[in-house]
Amino acid sequence: MAASSREFGPTPSPSPSSVGPISPYCAPESLRNLKPNPKWDVFGFGVILLELLTGKIVSVDEVGIGNGLTVEDGNRALIMADVAIRSELEGKEDFLLGLFKLGYSCASQVPQKRPTMKDALVVFERFPIISSSKSPSYRYGHY
Numbered sequence: 001m002a003a004s005s006r007e008f009g010p011t012p013s014p015s016p017s018s019v020g021p022i023s024p025y026c027a028p029e030s031l032r033n034l035k036p037n038p039k040w041d042v043f044g045f046g047v048i049l050l051e052l053l054t055g056k057i058v059s060v061d062e063v064g065i066g067n068g069l070t071v072e073d074g075n076r077a078l079i080m081a082d083v084a085i086r087s088e089l090e091g092k093e094d095f096l097l098g099l100f101k102l103g104y105s106c107a108s109q110v111p112q113k114r115p116t117m118k119d120a121l122v123v124f125e126r127f128p129i130i131s132s133s134k135s136p137s138y139r140y141g142h143y
Contacts, residue, residue: 024057029111039111042120046106053099055082058107073097095127 022031027043030036050058074093077100081089089096102123108114115123 024059027111028109037111038117039114042106042114042117043108043111045117045120046103046108046114049099049103050107053082053085053096053103054080055084098123098127 025044025047027037027040030040047058074097077097078086078089078093080100081096102120106114106120
């Protein structure tokens with residue numbers, strides 16, 4: 001007869017050091033602090049936004065590099081954008097640059113420099129909806 005988990009008690013959660021490779025969506029400070037913080041979610045959101053914009057996995061090193069984007073870097077933002085969306089964003093470099101800045105701000109290595117999720121949402125909602133002739137445009141709550 002096989003032993004059941006009831007005989008040995010619950011299995012403890014693995015510690016961050018025993019899990020193996022850490023997810024790129026985990027805020028760096030989450031490895032040093034066991035008490036969750038809302039800024040951890042903001043970090044993950046920023047990384048996901050940058051991945052959607054670039055079409056690739058974003059490394060911690062790349063997140064640090066992007067914080068220097070300036071208003072004049074619209075062309076650089078267009079070059080950084082995923083090839084699949086680049087043609088739709090030509091002429092909308094300011095929009096794209098704003099999304100990159102939001103992503104980099106949210107994925108800041110310094111938690112105090114990250115916006116709150118509420119502030120990030122306010123910035124995100126200011127961006128116009130870009131519809132594509134190739135795919136339908138959906139807005140949350142408006143189907």
